[in-house]
Amino acid sequence: MNGSDFDDIHDLDFHELHSTVEAQTPLINALTNEVTVNDVANCTLHWGGLPVMSDDTREVADMVSTADGCLLNMGTVSERGEEAMLKAGHAANEADVPVVVDPVGVGATPTRSAVADRLVTDLDVAIINGNHAEITALAGEDADVRGVESIGEYADIAETAIACARRTDSVVVASGETDIVADAETAFEVDAGHPRMGTVVGTGCMLGATLAVFAAGVDPLRAALAGTAAYGFAGEQAAAGEYGDFDGPASYKIAFLDAVAGTDAEAELDVTDRIREVTN
Numbered sequence: 001m002n003g004s005d006f007d008d009i010h011d012l013d014f015h016e017l018h019s020t021v022e023a024q025t026p027l028i029n030a031l032t033n034e035v036t037v038n039d040v041a042n043c044t045l046h047w048g049g050l051p052v053m054s055d056d057t058r059e060v061a062d063m064v065s066t067a068d069g070c071l072l073n074m075g076t077v078s079e080r081g082e083e084a085m086l087k088a089g090h091a092a093n094e095a096d097v098p099v100v101v102d103p104v105g106v107g108a109t110p111t112r113s114a115v116a117d118r119l120v121t122d123l124d125v126a127i128i129n130g131n132h133a134e135i136t137a138l139a140g141e142d143a144d145v146r147g148v149e150s151i152g153e154y155a156d157i158a159e160t161a162i163a164c165a166r167r168t169d170s171v172v173v174a175s176g177e178t179d180i181v182a183d184a185e186t187a188f189e190v191d192a193g194h195p196r197m198g199t200v201v202g203t204g205c206m207l208g209a210t211l212a213v214f215a216a217g218v219d220p221l222r223a224a225l226a227g228t229a230a231y232g233f234a235g236e237q238a239a240a241g242e243y244g245d246f247d248g249p250a251s252y253k254i255a256f257l258d259a260v261a262g263t264d265a266e267a268e269l270d271v272t273d274r275i276r277e278v279t280n
């Protein structure tokens, strides 16, 4: 699956997209890691989605077939988990339910690289989201993934994201200090987010949940651009104290979740101001 025939950033209206998504109350089935599962569920809910975390191999195909989105996050990968994710992904493909994959820690171990490769190769994936090192590793290039963290700088991340999008036939979101959204032809830089988001475990996982909610209602490229921009905007709003004071990363996370819930269609957010096409 590739991006849309999106040829003009300026026809991207967050208010319109978010209202469409909220009106649908999309059911998102997430097979995700136990480290951040509750945050993923709440982030899904706060964007206007309905989370369900069904991952039993006996029922997951049935649950996904009734859903509007399927999130596969391999953070605490296991043999059973891989089997369940592949089963869920195939069921989603058959039911034309958009699949979002977060290949957490790909490149850190041969096992994670093999699982991530199977997920993005065997399945038709609408959007892949990972940090700069994970996307670089997924593209088959040298990357330094320490555990699940991105280490080092990736100056060519825009080109790498396009290469990854081309290889996987998916829209790719490479997150970090600067977020990149790419399809097989074009990369966009999304100027949104705050360093405090990097002090919270789970902000990458919750970005995946955000993308799954938006992808339920609009094409993958617009969903990735609007979702990534709105998500980063929420991080900025929380850091600015718009959703209450905080004393450190734990209380910031609470403010961040409140900011996601408060970023509704009325929000003064013009995502097109945050998105720039990357030209070589």
Ligand SMILES: Nc1ncnc2c1ncn2[C@@H]1O[C@H](COP(=O)(O)OP(=O)(O)O)[C@@H](O)[C@H]1O
Pocket: 130, 131, 132, 148, 149, 150, 175, 176, 177, 178, 179, 192, 193, 194, 195, 196, 197, 198, 202, 203, 204, 205, 207, 231, 232
């Ligand atoms: N230094 C930063 N400045 C701005 N935004 C950031 C920064 N670090 C992380 N983010 C934001 O936090 C979210 C998670 O990104 P990242 O930390 O790269 O994911 P992961 O947790 O999977 O490694 C993204 O929306 C990203 O834009």
Ligand SMILES: Cc1ncsc1CCOP(=O)(O)O
Pocket: 033, 035, 036, 074, 075, 076, 104, 148, 200, 201, 202, 203, 204, 205, 206
């Ligand atoms: C620490 C950790 N270990 C396995 S999954 C996970 C959470 C990763 O969350 P994020 O990718 O959002 O930082």
Ligand SMILES: [Mg+2]
Pocket: 104, 130, 131, 148, 204, 205
């Ligand atoms: Mg992550």
